[in-house]
Amino acid sequence: xxxxxxxxxxxxxxxxxxxxxxxxRLFIAPVDKEVLNTPSNRVLDLGTGTGIWAIDMxxxxxxxxxxxxIAATQVSRxxxxxx
Amino acid sequence: xxxxxxxxxxxxxxxxxxRPNHFDFVxxxxxxxxVRDWPRLIGQAYAHLKPGxxxxxxxxxxxxxxxxxxxxxxxxxxxxxxxYFEMAEKMGAPLDAPRMWAEQMRAxxxxxxxxxxYKLPMGPWARSKRLRTVxxxxxxxxxxxxxxxxxxxxxxxVLGGRPEDLQIILALAKREIRDPSVHTYVHYHVTYGQRPxx
Numbered sequence: 001x002x003x004x005x006x007x008x009x010x011x012x013x014x015x016x017x018x019x020x021x022x023x024x025r026l027f028i029a030p031v032d033k034e035v036l037n038t039p040s041n042r043v044l045d046l047g048t049g050t051g052i053w054a055i056d057m058x059x060x061x062x063x064x065x066x067x068x069x070i071a072a073t074q075v076s077r078x079x080x081x082x083x
Numbered sequence: 084x085x086x087x088x089x090x091x092x093x094x095x096x097x098x099x100x101x102r103p104n105h106f107d108f109v110x111x112x113x114x115x116x117x118v119r120d121w122p123r124l125i126g127q128a129y130a131h132l133k134p135g136x137x138x139x140x141x142x143x144x145x146x147x148x149x150x151x152x153x154x155x156x157x158x159x160x161x162x163x164x165x166x167y168f169e170m171a172e173k174m175g176a177p178l179d180a181p182r183m184w185a186e187q188m189r190a191x192x193x194x195x196x197x198x199x200x201y202k203l204p205m206g207p208w209a210r211s212k213r214l215r216t217v218x219x220x221x222x223x224x225x226x227x228x229x230x231x232x233x234x235x236x237x238x239x240x241v242l243g244g245r246p247e248d249l250q251i252i253l254a255l256a257k258r259e260i261r262d263p264s265v266h267t268y269v270h271y272h273v274t275y276g277q278r279p280x281x
Binding site: 010017028036046062 | 084085086087088090091093094101106107110111113114117203221229
C-alpha cells in the first residue's frame with residue numbers, strides 16, 4: 001500500500017485498535033518494567049511504520065526505543081511534530 | 084518526540100546492523116507480507132537480545148470466523164479473505180505464518196514461549212464496550228478504500244483476475260460487514276518468548 005497521509009492515519013487507528021484489544025497495554029510479554037525504565041536499556045521495534053508504538057513506549061518508559069522500517073514514514077511524522 | 088526514541092531506515096529481512104546481546108525487548112507488529120523468512124528473523128532477534136531479553140511478535144490473521152454462523156455460506160467477505168490468503172501465499176508471505184512462530188521460537192532457543200490469540204471483531208456487535216470500539220475501528224479502516232485498492236492490485240496483478248469480478252465480491256463483502264446481524268471476527272495472534280539467562 002502506498003504510504004500517503006491516509007496510510008498514516010490508518011497506522012495510528014490501527015495502533016489505537018490493538019492497544020484497546022490488549023486492554024490498554026502496549027505489549028503482553030512479561031518484560032520487567034524495571035528493565036524498561038532503565039535509560040541504558042534498549043527496545044527494538046521492527047517495521048515501526050509511523051513509529052507510533054515506539055513513541056508511546058518512549059513516553060511511558062525510560063529505555064531507549066529504536067524503531068526501524070524500510071520506509072521513512074516516521075521522518076515525515078517527526079518533522080510534523082517538531083515544527 | 085520523546086528524546087529516548089530514535090528511528091532508522093533498514094530492511095529487517097537483511098542482516099541486522101546491531102551488536103549481539105544488545106536489546107532487552109524486540110517487538111514486531113503486523114509485519115505480514117513484509118517478512119518472508121520468519122525463522123531467520125526470529126534467529127536474529129535471539130542473537131541481538133541480551134540473555135533474559137524478550138521477543139514479541141503480533142499479527143492479525145485475516146481468516147474470518149463467526150461463532151454464531153451469521154455469515155452467509157456464499158459470503159463475499161469470506162471469499163475476499165480467501166483471495167487475500169491466496170495473494171499473500173503467491174507472494175511468498177503466507178498470512179497464517181504467525182501460527183508457526185511459537186515452534187520457530189523454541190527451535191531458535193527461546194524459552195517461556197506463549198501464544199495468545201485474541202478475537203478481533205469486525206463492526207460494533209460485541210457485548211463489551213471495549214470490543215465494540217475495536218470493531219468500529221476495524222470497520223472504519225477496512226471501509227476507507229485503502230484495502231480495496233490493495234485487493235484490486237493483488238487480484239489483477241498477482242492472481243490475474245478481472246477487476247469487475249472482484250468488484251462483485253467486494254460489494255457483497257461490504258454489505259455483510261456493515262450488517263449488524265452478521266457477527267464475524269478474525270484472530271489477533273501474539274507470540275512471545277525469552278532468551279534464556281544462561
